[in-house]
Amino acid sequence: MTGWWLTPPEWQAIRLSLLVAFWAVVIFLPPATVLGWWLARRDFWGKTAVDTVLNLPLVLPPVVTGYLLLVMLGRQGVIGRPLDQWLGVEIVFTWRAAALASGVIAFPLMVRAIRVAMLGLDTRLEQAALTLGAHPVRVFFTITLPLARHGLIAGGVLGFARSIGEFGATIMIAGSIPGETRTMPLYIFGIMESPNGIARAQGMVIVSILIAAGALIVGQVIENRSHRQAGGPKR
Amino acid sequence: MSTDLLSFDCRFQYGQGFTLESAFALPPGISVLFGPSGSGKSTCLSLIAGLLRPDAGAIRLCDTTLVDRGSGLWVPPHRRRLGMVFQDHLLFPHQTIRRNLGYGMASRDDNGTRLAQVVEMLDLGGLLDRYPGQLSGGEQRRVALGRAMLSEPQLLLMDEPLTGLDEAMRDRILHHLHQAHERLGVPMLLVSHDQVVVRRMAGHVVVLEEGRVVDQGPAHETLDRATTRTMASHPGPINLLRVEEVRRSGDHHEGVIAGQRFHLAGPIAPDSTTVYVRCLPRDVALLIGEVSRISMRNHLVGTIRDLIHIPGDHRALVAVDVGQLIWVEVTDSACRELGLAIGVRVTCLIKALATDVVG
Numbered sequence: 001m002t003g004w005w006l007t008p009p010e011w012q013a014i015r016l017s018l019l020v021a022f023w024a025v026v027i028f029l030p031p032a033t034v035l036g037w038w039l040a041r042r043d044f045w046g047k048t049a050v051d052t053v054l055n056l057p058l059v060l061p062p063v064v065t066g067y068l069l070l071v072m073l074g075r076q077g078v079i080g081r082p083l084d085q086w087l088g089v090e091i092v093f094t095w096r097a098a099a100l101a102s103g104v105i106a107f108p109l110m111v112r113a114i115r116v117a118m119l120g121l122d123t124r125l126e127q128a129a130l131t132l133g134a135h136p137v138r139v140f141f142t143i144t145l146p147l148a149r150h151g152l153i154a155g156g157v158l159g160f161a162r163s164i165g166e167f168g169a170t171i172m173i174a175g176s177i178p179g180e181t182r183t184m185p186l187y188i189f190g191i192m193e194s195p196n197g198i199a200r201a202q203g204m205v206i207v208s209i210l211i212a213a214g215a216l217i218v219g220q221v222i223e224n225r226s227h228r229q230a231g232g233p234k235r
Numbered sequence: 236m237s238t239d240l241l242s243f244d245c246r247f248q249y250g251q252g253f254t255l256e257s258a259f260a261l262p263p264g265i266s267v268l269f270g271p272s273g274s275g276k277s278t279c280l281s282l283i284a285g286l287l288r289p290d291a292g293a294i295r296l297c298d299t300t301l302v303d304r305g306s307g308l309w310v311p312p313h314r315r316r317l318g319m320v321f322q323d324h325l326l327f328p329h330q331t332i333r334r335n336l337g338y339g340m341a342s343r344d345d346n347g348t349r350l351a352q353v354v355e356m357l358d359l360g361g362l363l364d365r366y367p368g369q370l371s372g373g374e375q376r377r378v379a380l381g382r383a384m385l386s387e388p389q390l391l392l393m394d395e396p397l398t399g400l401d402e403a404m405r406d407r408i409l410h411h412l413h414q415a416h417e418r419l420g421v422p423m424l425l426v427s428h429d430q431v432v433v434r435r436m437a438g439h440v441v442v443l444e445e446g447r448v449v450d451q452g453p454a455h456e457t458l459d460r461a462t463t464r465t466m467a468s469h470p471g472p473i474n475l476l477r478v479e480e481v482r483r484s485g486d487h488h489e490g491v492i493a494g495q496r497f498h499l500a501g502p503i504a505p506d507s508t509t510v511y512v513r514c515l516p517r518d519v520a521l522l523i524g525e526v527s528r529i530s531m532r533n534h535l536v537g538t539i540r541d542l543i544h545i546p547g548d549h550r551a552l553v554a555v556d557v558g559q560l561i562w563v564e565v566t567d568s569a570c571r572e573l574g575l576a577i578g579v580r581v582t583c584l585i586k587a588l589a590t591d592v593v594g
Contacts, residue, residue, distance in 0.1 A: 130285075131313075132383070
């Protein structure tokens, strides 16, 4: 073993996992916030249907979700074709596809965390802001979002941790290309098929546990800090 | 156009339950919506502020129509230029007091002079860098008041601004409200079920009961009538007398009620020339004829305007007009023996020590 006990391909998989999870959260957290707010505040015809579709990725086998994504985003897919023809962007079997797959799988978790936080928020504070002459958009950004921040943090952390662990949908739509789409879970799965796999996977298993635990701790620390800023345990 | 500040004519129903169906107009100045809890006062405020939509009717502020269901016109709450002070303050818990106060400030380029003025008036200087969670109830209320005033409203709406405060804090906030009205010229509409508050604050009163306007007009006359109606119910009337020309006389203070001398007991703020005195109807005695020598210091002569026998209780409430209305509680037998009736001239005897100066 040279230098440290992780090999360059292992480091590569870790870096790729972090990159994929980071972009999955960055891209999917804003729509999750809007949707969480919408579902918490508005009652509309067909809400149950929206809820069902939204939560499907939680209960579907990830491989099925991956299949559906592949069908939609492939070169002949309803989304993939215009992207390819008009913008020259190819998604399938790139790291972007891995980020997308992770984000879609983690999306319901993010929405749920944010929605719960929005439901717990006193809507009369928003009314008070309106009576002070603030435009609803300003109210959303200065009152609603800061007060629901623990939901956003929880959603982001959950989404990040879930993305790190994504396997089924990723392998369907992104494959397992070293340096491009072979994230930590795919790496571990691949190495298990090689001789002495159990022993060789140990390092990556430990790193996975550390990253997951680290994400949860970071989330907790951020939340504690924002609580203190707001002047104690009140709300 | 009329000279009304606000005209209100709305119907609103909560689900299958309570229905508000009221119409009133407010002159400029300070007005109060008065009535027992559940009478629809807060609903009126929410309708005016645009937090609720009426099922029918219209609301106009000065020359602007805020809502008119007939023509479908609707001004959203953030464009209404109404300040609202909520009963539970609703300060933004994640912002400092300074940012709370500045949240609704219409002009950001006034170099903070207006902010400084309000901070000074409401005595908020020491609180600016704290968070709402670190403030007492009275402090929060002052901040909520300041925040609403700084949004430069055309009308300031206040939902029970004095409920739940101790007496000293209540006097202070009343003082601040008067000051705000005088110095900033903001018209106000308060919601209250407290006669004392209403008598001290209001120029105009609208009385609501079960979602309907039952009376409206100048404060004192309207309240006297409202008191008559709710007489038998708890807590009954409370006398609040306005004493003017207060001055020191030897070891005590005295003033004038409608041209008659009035002795005051207890401490008086050195610079006040007008104070309010509270006393219970049962602490007032009635006399017919002349009094020669008696320890009761205050003798106010007037005419009986109203007499209400409380059923099943062997007592009666007598309204005596001495220039202001004083309610007196007597037993039925005393009432008979003295021959009390409307129009009879009597003297109200009030022990100075049975009165309570409320500032």
